[in-house]
Amino acid sequence: MMIHTNNYILNIKELWDDVPEEYLSHKERYENAIKKAFIVLKVLRQLHTGNIQITDHRTPTNVYSIQDGIFRNVNPLLIHIGLFWSTIAAQASTEQQAEWLQPDSSMIGTYVQTELGHGSFIRGIETTATYDSTTDEFILHTPRLSAYKWWPGGLGNTANACLVMAQLYINGTCHGLHIFLAQIRDFDTHKPLPGIKVGEIGPKMGFNTADNGFLGFDNHRIPRTNMLMKNVQVLRDGTYVKPKHDKLTYGSMLLTRVTLISDLAYQLSKAATIAVRYSAVRRQSPIKSNEPERQILDFVSQQHKLFITIASSHVYRVVGLWMWNSHKRVTADIHEGNMGQLPELHALACCLKAISSRDASALVEQCRLACGGHGYMMASNLPQIYAYTTAAVTYEGEYTVLLLQTARYLVKFWRLAAEHKPLPQNFAYFEDYIKKNFEQWRNSPEGIIEGFKAIVAGKTKAAYDTLQCNLRNGREFEEAWNMASVQLTNASEAYARSLLCEVFWKETVQLSTKVSKSLAIVLEQLAELYLMYWALEKHGDLLLYSTISRNDIEALQSRYEELLALIRPNAVGLVDAFDIRDEVLCSTLGAYDGRVYERMMEEASKSPLNEDVVNESFHKYIRPVTMKNKL
Numbered sequence: 001m002m003i004h005t006n007n008y009i010l011n012i013k014e015l016w017d018d019v020p021e022e023y024l025s026h027k028e029r030y031e032n033a034i035k036k037a038f039i040v041l042k043v044l045r046q047l048h049t050g051n052i053q054i055t056d057h058r059t060p061t062n063v064y065s066i067q068d069g070i071f072r073n074v075n076p077l078l079i080h081i082g083l084f085w086s087t088i089a090a091q092a093s094t095e096q097q098a099e100w101l102q103p104d105s106s107m108i109g110t111y112v113q114t115e116l117g118h119g120s121f122i123r124g125i126e127t128t129a130t131y132d133s134t135t136d137e138f139i140l141h142t143p144r145l146s147a148y149k150w151w152p153g154g155l156g157n158t159a160n161a162c163l164v165m166a167q168l169y170i171n172g173t174c175h176g177l178h179i180f181l182a183q184i185r186d187f188d189t190h191k192p193l194p195g196i197k198v199g200e201i202g203p204k205m206g207f208n209t210a211d212n213g214f215l216g217f218d219n220h221r222i223p224r225t226n227m228l229m230k231n232v233q234v235l236r237d238g239t240y241v242k243p244k245h246d247k248l249t250y251g252s253m254l255l256t257r258v259t260l261i262s263d264l265a266y267q268l269s270k271a272a273t274i275a276v277r278y279s280a281v282r283r284q285s286p287i288k289s290n291e292p293e294r295q296i297l298d299f300v301s302q303q304h305k306l307f308i309t310i311a312s313s314h315v316y317r318v319v320g321l322w323m324w325n326s327h328k329r330v331t332a333d334i335h336e337g338n339m340g341q342l343p344e345l346h347a348l349a350c351c352l353k354a355i356s357s358r359d360a361s362a363l364v365e366q367c368r369l370a371c372g373g374h375g376y377m378m379a380s381n382l383p384q385i386y387a388y389t390t391a392a393v394t395y396e397g398e399y400t401v402l403l404l405q406t407a408r409y410l411v412k413f414w415r416l417a418a419e420h421k422p423l424p425q426n427f428a429y430f431e432d433y434i435k436k437n438f439e440q441w442r443n444s445p446e447g448i449i450e451g452f453k454a455i456v457a458g459k460t461k462a463a464y465d466t467l468q469c470n471l472r473n474g475r476e477f478e479e480a481w482n483m484a485s486v487q488l489t490n491a492s493e494a495y496a497r498s499l500l501c502e503v504f505w506k507e508t509v510q511l512s513t514k515v516s517k518s519l520a521i522v523l524e525q526l527a528e529l530y531l532m533y534w535a536l537e538k539h540g541d542l543l544l545y546s547t548i549s550r551n552d553i554e555a556l557q558s559r560y561e562e563l564l565a566l567i568r569p570n571a572v573g574l575v576d577a578f579d580i581r582d583e584v585l586c587s588t589l590g591a592y593d594g595r596v597y598e599r600m601m602e603e604a605s606k607s608p609l610n611e612d613v614v615n616e617s618f619h620k621y622i623r624p625v626t627m628k629n630k631l
């Protein structure tokens, strides 16, 4: 059947709420979301099997992104779709995949790693999987309260299976973390299997349509063949066959970190669309006293808040794609047995996931503030977008923890540079910094990129020197590292920013040659604005580590303000170009037709507090007091 999938989904009535989700109880929210999730899953399965076909070339992304409108919050099957299947596809053997990856599978799964006691430090995970060679089974066990799994999305009520990360024991030897497929609920009755204690963890700041859950195992047995065995094996006699690289088990985290960059770009484009469109409708104060009130988008300070959000959305879209392609390349190499590029990919994914999530949540909040009081309304959808993006700063590798991973990589190259050993081309600037081969500052995108590299070198040097000093003072390495950790994270942050600037600028220049001249001009303006914005934000660092002068900074400021003025006439067009449907934006402030006040009044009329002209609490609580006072 040929179907225009977007319209098809939009026309499924049960997917769209009459009562806004905020008015539902915790339980109702879940039940409403899960009803919709299974309708969406059915559509995805039909797409997969070819029972329905795509007629809109943009549909693959739209099926995913339209979910934001359907759930307003999050699809409770996000982890089932985004992590459970992808981990099986990446980490299970060919035979396991043939058995488990059936389109009509009964399994609804989740990814179960974090415990009450351990999230970041996964080597500290306490759940065990002990091989019993007499029965050819693993025994999954939760030894104590802190070992209870805690957080996995969909675990609370929905999942009947999971991929669980546990410490593998064979004949008393611990072989570290491995992934196991475990059924946790009966496929027919959905009751927890014997030896399984499972439930939901309660309301959160966001993600409240997803049933994040807890899970404990009481000596729960699974077949040996349920360990994911593509990269590592346990044979029938208990022989352990090591993986080619001991971090291949962490592959799903790496892939999700890469994917998240593009997802955050999309969240940013939603926030920018809402805030820019609203700013074009909203009038507040004249600029000159004898003039009518102006669109708030005409205030230069408002442009400063918003245009960086438009630009950042493009940055993360471009860099997300760049990382996706790198991931594809490195994965192909790994298939050939070449692990050489894995450390670099991990280092890039860590700092870029950290900075993209932090930037996205800060900029979404900036968009909310830019909408004044109305941005605080749930009906603006900005609070929900914020709650969604800020979670990404923590999940899939916490911000600081990931920056410290990238710092390990930077310090390795600084050590090579300090010892005058050969460096890869992309770190040649470390050597230049040591030799004081400083370029003369140029007030141009290329000059700013060089300036950011000098900051990376300068901050890595400072962190490295502190580390060495701590070591000379007799500290053990880990302690010395902890003492230098503020500087180490600063170096990583700078590294991420320099990558973002360089990749975005180079990709934009390339893209500009392939599009119309007028479009190329706007794209380059946005890219330049991004670089200028961050150069000005980091001018203190540039003064410390590059050859920039006070005059250069003043010139940068002027150019930045010029760019704001140049972008202003295209601002609404730029967010319209994100092409996000009203049904997905779910915002009274950001709809395409600009009927902000009418929509706000329509939404207010849905409040249950407007159902009765006089609320019954008046008779119960207010009247007895106010009438008594009157007497």
Ligand SMILES: CCCCC/C=C\C/C=C\C/C=C\CCC(=O)SCCNC(=O)CCNC(=O)[C@H](O)C(C)(C)COP(=O)(O)OP(=O)(O)OC[C@H]1O[C@@H](n2cnc3c(N)ncnc32)[C@H](O)[C@@H]1OP(=O)(O)O
Pocket (backbone or CB within 6 Å): 064, 078, 079, 081, 082, 083, 111, 113, 114, 119, 120, 121, 122, 123, 153, 247, 248, 250, 251, 253, 254, 256, 259, 260, 263, 342, 343, 346, 347, 395, 396, 397, 398, 401, 405, 408, 409
């Ligand atoms: C449908 C599309 C979906 C789109 C996506 C949209 C939305 C998102 C979807 C879902 C999100 C929702 C929920 C999120 C789900 C989760 O949160 S799952 C749980 C995630 N948990 C974490 O991320 C834990 C973070 N911790 C770690 O990753 C590790 O503990 C650590 C910090 C990396 C340290 O590990 P450890 O084993 O202790 O390492 P150690 O210190 O011994 O060694 C470090 C060396 O190992 C290298 N390394 C580490 N990780 C990797 C890796 N993944 N790949 C390659 N190499 C790795 C590292 O470089 C070090 O190497 P050295 O040479 O020693 O420096």
Ligand SMILES: Cc1cc2nc3c(=O)[nH]c(=O)nc-3n(C[C@H](O)[C@H](O)[C@H](O)COP(=O)(O)OP(=O)(O)OC[C@H]3O[C@@H](n4cnc5c(N)ncnc54)[C@H](O)[C@@H]3O)c2cc1C
Pocket (backbone or CB within 6 Å): 079, 111, 112, 113, 114, 117, 118, 119, 120, 121, 150, 151, 152, 153, 207, 212, 391, 394, 395, 396, 397, 398, 399, 400, 401, 404, 485
């Ligand atoms: C919405 C949401 C969904 C989630 N979904 C899932 C899921 O589906 N599956 C799953 O398994 N997990 C999931 N998680 C869990 C998530 O992966 C963890 O919360 C995350 O990895 C952070 O770990 P933590 O909570 O233990 O934080 P902690 O590690 O306890 O961090 C607390 C603080 O300690 C600091 N810290 C910790 N270690 C260090 C260090 N070495 N050096 C310096 N500072 C440090 C951190 O920077 C932070 O400031 C989810 C979490 C959220 C919020």
